[in-house]
Amino acid sequence: MDQEDPSDRPLTRIQARNRQTILEAALEVFSQYGYRGATLDQIAEVAGLSKPNLLYYFPSKEAIHIALLSGQMDTWLDPLRALDPGGDPVTEIMGYVHRKLDLSRDYPRESRLFANEILQGAPRMMEALQGDLKSLVDEKAAVLARWAAEGRIANLPPHHLIFSIWALTQHYADFDVQVRAVLGPGHDPYAEADRFLDTLFRKLLIP
Amino acid sequence: MDQEDPSDRPLTRIQARNRQTILEAALEVFSQYGYRGATLDQIAEVAGLSKPNLLYYFPSKEAIHIALLSGQMDTWLDPLRALDPGGDPVTEIMGYVHRKLDLSRDYPRESRLFANEILQGAPRMMEALQGDLKSLVDEKAAVLARWAAEGRIANLPPHHLIFSIWALTQHYADFDVQVRAVLGPGHDPYAEADRFLDTLFRKLLIP
DNA sequence: GTCTATACTCTGATAGAC
DNA sequence: GTCTATCAGAGTATAGAC
Numbered sequence: 312m313d314q315e316d317p318s319d320r321p322l323t324r325i326q327a328r329n330r331q332t333i334l335e336a337a338l339e340v341f342s343q344y345g346y347r348g349a350t351l352d353q354i355a356e357v358a359g360l361s362k363p364n365l366l367y368y369f370p371s372k373e374a375i376h377i378a379l380l381s382g383q384m385d386t387w388l389d390p391l392r393a394l395d396p397g398g399d400p401v402t403e404i405m406g407y408v409h410r411k412l413d414l415s416r417d418y419p420r421e422s423r424l425f426a427n428e429i430l431q432g433a434p435r436m437m438e439a440l441q442g443d444l445k446s447l448v449d450e451k452a453a454v455l456a457r458w459a460a461e462g463r464i465a466n467l468p469p470h471h472l473i474f475s476i477w478a479l480t481q482h483y484a485d486f487d488v489q490v491r492a493v494l495g496p497g498h499d500p501y502a503e504a505d506r507f508l509d510t511l512f513r514k515l516l517i518p
Numbered sequence: 519m520d521q522e523d524p525s526d527r528p529l530t531r532i533q534a535r536n537r538q539t540i541l542e543a544a545l546e547v548f549s550q551y552g553y554r555g556a557t558l559d560q561i562a563e564v565a566g567l568s569k570p571n572l573l574y575y576f577p578s579k580e581a582i583h584i585a586l587l588s589g590q591m592d593t594w595l596d597p598l599r600a601l602d603p604g605g606d607p608v609t610e611i612m613g614y615v616h617r618k619l620d621l622s623r624d625y626p627r628e629s630r631l632f633a634n635e636i637l638q639g640a641p642r643m644m645e646a647l648q649g650d651l652k653s654l655v656d657e658k659a660a661v662l663a664r665w666a667a668e669g670r671i672a673n674l675p676p677h678h679l680i681f682s683i684w685a686l687t688q689h690y691a692d693f694d695v696q697v698r699a700v701l702g703p704g705h706d707p708y709a710e711a712d713r714f715l716d717t718l719f720r721k722l723l724i725p
Numbered sequence: 726g727t728c729t730a731t732a733c734t735c736t737g738a739t740a741g742a743c
Numbered sequence: 744g745t746c747t748a749t750c751a752g753a754g755t756a757t758a759g760a761c
Contacts, residue, residue, distance in 0.1 A: 343638060345552045345554070345555055346555070347552070348554030348638070350736065361745065362737085363747085364744075366739085367744070372738090426692075426693075427637060427638075429692075429696045430634060431550060431555070432695055437695070440695070444700060468714055471710060472714075474697065474700075475714075477693075478686050479682055479686065482681060485636075486633075486685075488640050488644070489647055493647065493655050503675060507678040507682070514672075515722065559754080568727070570728070570729085570757080571727055571728075573755085573756065577756095578756080579755065
């Protein structure tokens with residue numbers, strides 16, 4: 312999955328900067344149009360570089376997409392990793408909910424990038440889903456199950472509890488245009504969602 | 519938005535059947551690859567027709583997509599339309615939740631078709647979102663608000679309550695590959711979701 | 726109504742000058 | 744390292760035979 316320079320030489324500062332510029336532009340375009348809908352021309356224009364120059368830094372369109380996905384994977388999983396098995400159950404879970412909603416608000420393009428990829432069958436991410444993601448979720452689900460067995464939170468299927476946090480928080484990023492179209496002007500979707508999801512999960516977690 | 523034959527002649531049986539064959543194939547392909555990612559070649563192959571023949575029945579690729587979206591819109595909104603302002607609040611809302619989850623289970627392609635479109639900014643659906651969809655949601659949100667004011671359900675922001683039903687039910691269709699990858703084999707995602715969402719919303723709605 | 730052939734455009738990728 | 748020029752293939756759409 313890694314697309315780093317296979318040679319032993321480290322990247323120069325210019326190389327590192329240009330790679331970052333390209334990945335930033337690629338995020339803009341891939342997140343909006345999906346993998347096949349995005350074109351190198353669009354990415355080159357957003358990046359302010361020529362199309363052949365893109366392909367000097369990355370061997371192919373797919374390599375850019377894969378580098379983008381792997382580069383963002385850690386950021387995407389960190390909020391769940393931070394869930395502390397030794398902490399107070401409700402505090403830890405509510406902390407996760409709020410961190411995940413903050414991610415949707417602050418990084419909606421990243422959310423849509425992953426949403427596009429999974430929606431289309433995750434052809435370039437299946438390995439990560441079945442590997443790192445499943446391992447992490449299984450690990451944290453075991454923590455949730457223990458808390459439930461100890462009567463410290465409601466007895467809920469832990470995997471689906473995690474899915475519900477993903478679904479409810481990512482909805483505000485992925486379906487942003489629908490949320491805003493339905494709410495109409497004069498609303499702050501994320502502020503309202505923050506209060507609503509706080510209420511929802513606090514009620515749900517009561518044993 | 520309508521893409522019907524502009525002439526006054528009604529469609530023959532053959533024409534109607536071929537249009538349906540094309541739309542069925544288009545659903546298969548557009549829902550998996552999104553608008554730009556789908557090709558007329560793929561749709562023609564799935565439909566078992568030649569590419570020019572597709573363009574005999576529809577004037578363009580975009581026309582097929584638009585016909586597909588408008589044709590599915592009613593099916594997609596019917597479960598919410600069926601929410602009865604005169605019924606028992608919890609029964610009505612739980613009925614909506616279960617109907618919506620059944621839609622995700624039985625029509626996942628339709629769910630992904632709309633998800634792809636909205637995710638990419640809803641360029642061919644914005645009008646419907648701001649018109650029919652907003653009107654319907656506003657109308658039903660007013661019902662929910664009345665029930666909350668009467669103390670018959672918990673006092674929650676009605677629009678976000680509806681968003682939460684959408685997010686939680688559509689997640690199982692749109693992110694199906696992720697759900698199955700994380701759960702691993704030996705699970706029935708929709709059966710588990712049905713029980714989980716029943717618990718979740720019953721708890722949430724208690725005043 | 727349906728097909729083969731094809732026009733024309735877009736897209737990913739490469740060659741080669743500087 | 745970056746550019747212009749360009750190729751080969753795929754893509755939408757049309758022409759015209761049957």
